Amino acid sequence: xxxxxxxxxxxxxxxxxxxxxxxxxxGDASGPRQTGGRTKRVSLPALRxxxxxxxxxxxxxxxxxxxxxxxxxxxxxxxxxxEYAEGLxxxxxxxxxxxxxxxxxxxxxxxxGVTVIETLAMLRRNADIELARPDYRARLADVPNDAYFLSxxxxxxxxxxxxxxxxxxxxQITAGADIKAVPAWDAAKGDPELLIAIxxxxxxxxxxxxxxxxxxxxxxxxxxxxxADDDHWHGTHVAGIAAADTGNSLGIAGVAWNCKLLPVKVTxxxxxxxxxxIIDGIIWAVDQGADVINISMGGEYNDAFLEDACKYxxxxxxxxxxxxxxxxxxxxLYPAAYDDYVLAVAASDYDDEIVSWSNxxxxxxxxxxxxxxxxxxxxxxxxxxxxxxxxxxxTSMAAPHVSGLAALIKSLKPGLSVADVMNVIRYTADDVxxxxxxxLDDHAGYGRVNMERALTPYVIR
Amino acid sequence: xxxxxxRMPRVLGLGIALAVLAxxxxxxxxxxxxxxxxxxxxxxxxxxxxxGDEADSRLAASLFTARAELGLGGRGIVLGxxxxxxxxxxxxxxxxxxxxxxxxxxxAVAGLAFGADLLAPITRLGExxxxxxxxxxxxxxxxxxxxxxxxxxEGQAKGKPGWLEASVGxxxxxxxxxxxxxxxxxxxxxxxxxxxxxxxxGELEGSETKKVGGDFxxxxxLGADAxxxxxVALRGRIGIMPFAGGVDTLATxxxxxxx
Numbered sequence: 121x122x123x124x125x126x127x128x129x130x131x132x133x134x135x136x137x138x139x140x141x142x143x144x145x146x147g148d149a150s151g152p153r154q155t156g157g158r159t160k161r162v163s164l165p166a167l168r169x170x171x172x173x174x175x176x177x178x179x180x181x182x183x184x185x186x187x188x189x190x191x192x193x194x195x196x197x198x199x200x201x202x203e204y205a206e207g208l209x210x211x212x213x214x215x216x217x218x219x220x221x222x223x224x225x226x227x228x229x230x231x232x233g234v235t236v237i238e239t240l241a242m243l244r245r246n247a248d249i250e251l252a253r254p255d256y257r258a259r260l261a262d263v264p265n266d267a268y269f270l271s272x273x274x275x276x277x278x279x280x281x282x283x284x285x286x287x288x289x290x291x292q293i294t295a296g297a298d299i300k301a302v303p304a305w306d307a308a309k310g311d312p313e314l315l316i317a318i319x320x321x322x323x324x325x326x327x328x329x330x331x332x333x334x335x336x337x338x339x340x341x342x343x344x345x346x347x348a349d350d351d352h353w354h355g356t357h358v359a360g361i362a363a364a365d366t367g368n369s370l371g372i373a374g375v376a377w378n379c380k381l382l383p384v385k386v387t388x389x390x391x392x393x394x395x396x397x398i399i400d401g402i403i404w405a406v407d408q409g410a411d412v413i414n415i416s417m418g419g420e421y422n423d424a425f426l427e428d429a430c431k432y433x434x435x436x437x438x439x440x441x442x443x444x445x446x447x448x449x450x451x452x453l454y455p456a457a458y459d460d461y462v463l464a465v466a467a468s469d470y471d472d473e474i475v476s477w478s479n480x481x482x483x484x485x486x487x488x489x490x491x492x493x494x495x496x497x498x499x500x501x502x503x504x505x506x507x508x509x510x511x512x513x514x515t516s517m518a519a520p521h522v523s524g525l526a527a528l529i530k531s532l533k534p535g536l537s538v539a540d541v542m543n544v545i546r547y548t549a550d551d552v553x554x555x556x557x558x559x560l561d562d563h564a565g566y567g568r569v570n571m572e573r574a575l576t577p578y579v580i581r
Numbered sequence: 582x583x584x585x586x587x588r589m590p591r592v593l594g595l596g597i598a599l600a601v602l603a604x605x606x607x608x609x610x611x612x613x614x615x616x617x618x619x620x621x622x623x624x625x626x627x628x629x630x631x632x633g634d635e636a637d638s639r640l641a642a643s644l645f646t647a648r649a650e651l652g653l654g655g656r657g658i659v660l661g662x663x664x665x666x667x668x669x670x671x672x673x674x675x676x677x678x679x680x681x682x683x684x685x686x687x688x689a690v691a692g693l694a695f696g697a698d699l700l701a702p703i704t705r706l707g708e709x710x711x712x713x714x715x716x717x718x719x720x721x722x723x724x725x726x727x728x729x730x731x732x733x734x735e736g737q738a739k740g741k742p743g744w745l746e747a748s749v750g751x752x753x754x755x756x757x758x759x760x761x762x763x764x765x766x767x768x769x770x771x772x773x774x775x776x777x778x779x780x781x782x783g784e785l786e787g788s789e790t791k792k793v794g795g796d797f798x799x800x801x802x803l804g805a806d807a808x809x810x811x812x813v814a815l816r817g818r819i820g821i822m823p824f825a826g827g828v829d830t831l832a833t834x835x836x837x838x839x840x
Contacts (some may be wrong), residue, residue: 189826189827233828237639255790307682361633512604533678540680543680543785544680547681547736547782547785551733555745561731577675577676577677577684578683578684579683579684580683580684580685580687580738581687
């Protein structure tokens with residue numbers, strides 16, 4: 121009796137196993153000068169309210185399975201008639217399939233209990249089938265909703281067309297001549313704990329596109345006080361490129377969305393400063409915990425003390441990025457020329473060409489867009505009623521693109537040494553002047569920085 | 582997400598030991614040849630979450646092995662030893678600890694596989710015979726090198742995978758058909774895996790080892806052993822390992838020659 125019951129249970133288990141098997145698979149002669157002196161005030165952006173931009177942020181889907189677990193895409197050879205293809209798919213026992221018109225591709229539901237890999241292996245053995253692929257997942261790119269991003273910030277994403285700055289300035293720009301920021305932002309937007317020090321003319325501390333990003337009121341070494349407010353325009357502009365408040369539906373997007381800004385004022389209101397102020401500024405920024413220091417200024421004179429300050433930063437794990445200079449001649453300004461400790465940045469344009477006024481020399485590491493760069497401007501500078509944004513050109517504008525990238529790399533890989541971060545930026549650059557100077561050269565260095573290649577995984581195939 | 586059970590090796594070990602003990606207590610006298618040799622092909626997939634990853638990825642393996650079976654003590658206990666070649670595919674695995682992150686999406690990496698299995702009778706109820714089954718498989722991948730292209734300097738990545746799977750559970754055989762013995766096998770399966778990736782790009786160097794600390798799954802399989810002749814037998818088995826949101830699979834085919 122007991123034996124018969126056990127036998128019945130075992131038969132039940134056997135049936136259960138069969139049912140389980142059927143479950144579906146699922147930078148002054150006596151001092152430095154700013155290197156971004158080519159400016160153009162802009163009033164037009166105020167007339168453009170960017171009506172096409174939507175206020176809401178796009179949905180971002182994080183990576184899960186890379187493709188549909190129960191569907192594949194198949195294309196038959198051109199000689200295979202549609203009716204025959206349908207019959208063939210039916211003979212495989214696929215529970216569902218439909219033809220996508222126009223390109224002769226079939227979307228095929230996998231059989232219950234059979235994985236996509238197994239289904240593809242089976243289909244690829246059929247001589248009538250030209251191509252069988254997984255149905256990969258797509259996602260919306262994390263495009264910032266900042267008002268001027270789409271129309272003016274070609275340096276971050278260049279879709280080509282005309283850069284409509286005003287009636288007299290409407291250059292045709294080349295699609296793809298950018299630093300590939302959008303796909304890179306999917307990998308990193310920056311650590312809010314990470315500090316980018318802007319060693320410059322100060323910063324409009326209450327600028328609507330910067331206020332939330334300012335870590336502290338900084339320090340003013342020109343006036344020796346603890347409020348690095350901008351009485352020029354340069355520092356505010358540089359800061360916005362590196363890390364303006366992004367995704368706030370306002371103004372521009374910064375390279376390092378989430379990183380904070382540390383203003384360090386080292387020039388007077390005319391935009392001139394002394395090496396001692398810069399040295400003080402670098403040391404102070406390092407001691408305040410800066411992770412990246414942007415110096416969009418420089419001088420012609422090599423100075424051991426300035427070099428020591430850069431070495432101090434380097435030895436403390438701080439990446440220093442500086443502008444190469446805008447004289448258009450041989451000779452990179454200091455501190456950019458301190459090759460061991462500082463990344464020297466040249467300027468490229470909207471066509472990925474290295475501009476003629478960008479200084480050159482063997483110390484140039486990389487290039488970044490530095491022509492007609494829209495960024496934040498002090499409200500006192502633009503005047504009441506004008507939007508606090510300016511277009512400016514110079515290696516000063518190129519450098520903060522690289523500083524932002526350095527901050528993102530440090531955010532994503534905090535364990536990397538300064539030398540490693542500098543090399544990642546160098547090695548992942550696009551050799552945009554390969555046609556005239558292939559490889560490492562004095563004008564573009566390793567090339568125009570490529571954020572996507574620096575931040576997203578390289579796929580081994 | 583699948584759970585990790587760190588104590589599973591002990592549990593599985595105990596299970597195998599109990600199976601052996603049980604085998605020693607019953608089913609004496611079954612016609613088990615003392616020595617056999619053969620070839621087999623195994624295919625298995627395991628959906629795992631590598632340490633540090635937010636999403637799961639699939640580890641697929643194929644094993645081509647030669648095996649020897651030894652009947653122990655005339656009690657129907659069969660010990661199998663096998664060794665051969667293996668192909669291991671961990672597509673989708675991302676190494677974010679390297680200076681330049683790498684996503685492995687390449688072809689399978691070849692390696693050596695070896696292991697042992699044990700089948701021990703426990704009891705017989707009419708046409709049904711219950712056995713304890715245990716199996717351990719280790720795969721040691723050979724280093725494979727890929728060039729890193731598109732950078733300003735030359736570079737390469739070198740990867741080496743490896744994994745170990747242990748399983749234990751009951752097998753219920755239906756002996757009604759004589760020479761063909763279908764069976765249902767339930768198993769508790771524990772997997773540990775590692776994949777080391779070394780990167781060299783100009784002056785940049787990095788190394789990262791991704792690991793699966795111990796992934797546990799339950800599996801159910803249907804199989805059959807068929808005697809083609811007095812000395813030759815064929816084997817086949819297909820199974821599934823369900824998990825939240827999907828199912829992993831396993832399959833085995835083989836031929837055995839009894840001496």
